[in-house]
Amino acid sequence: MELGSSRSDLAERGIAENGGRIVRRPLQEEVAARLRDLITQGTIPAGARINEVVLGAQLGVSRTPLREAVRMLAGEGLVELVPARGAVVRKLSAKDMFDSLVVLKSMEELAGRLACAKASAQGIEEVSALHRAMLEHYVQRERLAYFKLNQAIHSAIVALSDNATLAWTHEVIQARMKHIRFIGNAGSEKWAGAVEEHEEMIRALQARDGNRLAAALGLHLDRTFTRVKALL
Amino acid sequence: MELGSSRSDLAERGIAENGGRIVRRPLQEEVAARLRDLITQGTIPAGARINEVVLGAQLGVSRTPLREAVRMLAGEGLVELVPARGAVVRKLSAKDMFDSLVVLKSMEELAGRLACAKASAQGIEEVSALHRAMLEHYVQRERLAYFKLNQAIHSAIVALSDNATLAWTHEVIQARMKHIRFIGNAGSEKWAGAVEEHEEMIRALQARDGNRLAAALGLHLDRTFTRVKALL
DNA sequence: ATTCGTGATACTGTATGCAGTATGTAAGCG
DNA sequence: CGCTTACATACTGCATACAGTATCACGAAT
Numbered sequence: 001m002e003l004g005s006s007r008s009d010l011a012e013r014g015i016a017e018n019g020g021r022i023v024r025r026p027l028q029e030e031v032a033a034r035l036r037d038l039i040t041q042g043t044i045p046a047g048a049r050i051n052e053v054v055l056g057a058q059l060g061v062s063r064t065p066l067r068e069a070v071r072m073l074a075g076e077g078l079v080e081l082v083p084a085r086g087a088v089v090r091k092l093s094a095k096d097m098f099d100s101l102v103v104l105k106s107m108e109e110l111a112g113r114l115a116c117a118k119a120s121a122q123g124i125e126e127v128s129a130l131h132r133a134m135l136e137h138y139v140q141r142e143r144l145a146y147f148k149l150n151q152a153i154h155s156a157i158v159a160l161s162d163n164a165t166l167a168w169t170h171e172v173i174q175a176r177m178k179h180i181r182f183i184g185n186a187g188s189e190k191w192a193g194a195v196e197e198h199e200e201m202i203r204a205l206q207a208r209d210g211n212r213l214a215a216a217l218g219l220h221l222d223r224t225f226t227r228v229k230a231l232l
Numbered sequence: 233m234e235l236g237s238s239r240s241d242l243a244e245r246g247i248a249e250n251g252g253r254i255v256r257r258p259l260q261e262e263v264a265a266r267l268r269d270l271i272t273q274g275t276i277p278a279g280a281r282i283n284e285v286v287l288g289a290q291l292g293v294s295r296t297p298l299r300e301a302v303r304m305l306a307g308e309g310l311v312e313l314v315p316a317r318g319a320v321v322r323k324l325s326a327k328d329m330f331d332s333l334v335v336l337k338s339m340e341e342l343a344g345r346l347a348c349a350k351a352s353a354q355g356i357e358e359v360s361a362l363h364r365a366m367l368e369h370y371v372q373r374e375r376l377a378y379f380k381l382n383q384a385i386h387s388a389i390v391a392l393s394d395n396a397t398l399a400w401t402h403e404v405i406q407a408r409m410k411h412i413r414f415i416g417n418a419g420s421e422k423w424a425g426a427v428e429e430h431e432e433m434i435r436a437l438q439a440r441d442g443n444r445l446a447a448a449l450g451l452h453l454d455r456t457f458t459r460v461k462a463l464l
Numbered sequence: 465a466t467t468c469g470t471g472a473t474a475c476t477g478t479a480t481g482c483a484g485t486a487t488g489t490a491a492g493c494g
Numbered sequence: 495c496g497c498t499t500a501c502a503t504a505c506t507g508c509a510t511a512c513a514g515t516a517t518c519a520c521g522a523a524t
Contacts (some may be wrong), residue, residue, distance in 0.1 A: 026313075028478095029313070051505075052505075055475095061265050062479045062480075063479080063480085063506095064479060065478065067479095067507090068299060071260070071303035071304045071307065072303045074304055074307060075303065075305065075308040077400060081258070083256050083258050084253075086505075096397065099396055099398065103401060106339070107335070108274060110334075163326065164335060166334070187462065283474095283475075285474090294509045294510075295508095295509080296498060296507080297507080297508065297509090300507095314473055316477075317475085317515095317517095318475075318477095377496070
C-alpha cells in the first residue's frame with residue numbers, strides 16, 4: 001500500500017521546478033517532509049514506533065533514506081531515538097504542551113514587535129491577504145485549508161520580523177504541536193473566537209502597533225491553550 | 233589519524249554506566265556528540281564541507297553512522313545539507329549572530345523570570361556553586377574550563393525555569409554560536425566585565441528577583457554581542 | 465591566450481546484507 | 495495454575511557495495 005500522496009513519481013517528488021531552475025531533492029528530504037505530514041495528520045500517532053521496513057515499503061523507499069529522514073526529525077525533536085528500538089513519535093504531555101505554548105507566546109510577542117518595526121508595506125499586505133483567504137475558508141467551513149492558512153499566518157508574521165533564528169525556532173516548535181492543534185481544530189466551536197483574535201492581530205499589524213500586536217498574539221496563544229488542553 | 237578523544241574503545245564510548253545501569257549508546261549519537269565538539273572547537277571550520285569517507289576514517293567509523301549523525305546535526309541546524317554535495321558546517325553571518333542573540337536574550341529573560349518563580353533553593357544553590365567554580369577558573373586563567381562553566385551556568389538557569397521546550401531551544405541556539413563565543417573568549421580583555429555581569433545575575437537569582445535577573449541576563453547578552461561582533 | 469568541451473576522478477545518495485539485541489511465545493518447573 | 499526460562503522471530507545498528515552526479519584537469523578550437 002502506498003502511503004501519503006497519490007502521485008507517485010519524479011514529477012512530484014524527486015525533481016521539482018523552482019523559477020525555471022531544476023532542483024534535485026534527495027529522497028531523504030522528501031521522506032522527511034512526508035513523515036512530518038504523516039505525524040501531524042496522526043497517520044503515525046504519537047508514541048508509535050516507526051518500523052523501518054514496513055514504513056519504507058509503504059513509502060516505496062529503502063531503509064537508508066528513511067533512517068536518515070528519521071534522524072533529521074530526531075534533531076528537530078519530533079521523534080525520539082531509543083537505542084536498539086528505533087524511533088518513536090514524540091508524545092507531548094500536557095505540561096510539554098503548556099511549556100511550548102509559553103515559549104511560543106514569548107517568541108511571537110517578540111516577533112510581533114519586530115515585525116511592526118521592520119516589515120515592508122508589501123509584507124504586511126501579504127499577511128493581510130493570507131488572513132482574508134483564511135476567512136474565506138472559515139465561512140466555507142473548509143477545516144484543513146483554514147488550519148493550514150492559520151499556521152501560515154503565524155509563520156508569516158514571524159517571517160516579517162526578519163530574524164532567521166526566530167523563524168526557524170518558531171517553525172520547529174510549531175511543528176511539534178501541529179498534530180494536537182490539528183485535531184484540536186476539528187470539532188471546536190470556539191472557532192469563531194480564534195477568528196476574532198486573528199482579526200485583532202491583523203488590525204494591530206496594519207497599524208504597526210508593536211505592543212498591541214504582541215498583546216493580541218499573547219492573548220491568542222493563551223486562549224489557544226484553553227482550547228487545546230482538553231484534548232490531553 | 234584518530235581525531236578527538238584519546239581513549240579509544242568501549243569503556244568511553246559504546247558502553248557507559250549510569251547509576252549502576254548499563255546504557256548502550258549507539259555509534260551515531262557518539263559521533264554526533266563528537267562532531268558538535270569538533271565544530272565548536274573549530275577543528276571543522278564553518279563553511280567547510282564534511283567529507284564522509286575521510287572523516288569517517290579519522291573517527292574510525294563507517295559512513296553510515298557518520299551520515300546519520302550529520303543528519304541529526306542538520307535537524308538541529310548546525311550543518312546544512314546541499315544536494316549531491318553533502319553537508320557543510322553552517323556559517324553564521326554577523327546578522328545571524330545578532331538575530332540569534334536577540335532570540336537568546338528574549339529566552340533567557342523569560343527563563344530568568346520563571347526560574348525566580350519556580351526554582352528550588354537547592355537548584356539556586358547549585359547554580360551558585362557553578363558560579364563559584366567558574367570564578368575559580370577565572371582567577372586561574374583557565375580559559376577552557378571557564379568557558380564551559382560559563383555556558384553551563386546559562387543552561388542551568390534555563391533549566392531552573394522547568395520548561396523543557398525552553399531548555400531545548402536555548403541549547404540548540406547556544407550550540408550554533410558556541411564556536412564564535414569560544415574563540416571570542418580567547419583573547420578578550422573584557423573578560424572581567426563578563427564576570428561582573430555574572431555576579432549580578434547570581435545575586436538577582438539568589439534574591440529571586442525575576443525582573444532584576446531578566447535585566448541582568450539581557451544586559452549580559454547585549455554586552456556579549458559587542459564583545460563578539462568584532463570577530464565577524 | 466582564452467574559452468569551451470570532454471573525460472577522469474572522487475564523493476554523495478541509495479540499496480542491501482549481516483550481526484546483535486529486544487520481544488513474544490511456548491514449554492518446563494514450582 | 496502461575497512463574498520462569500529458553501528459544502524463535504523480527505527489527506535495529508552498522509558496514510559495504512553500487513550507481514549517479516558534481517568537480518577538476520587537460521586538451522582542442524577559436
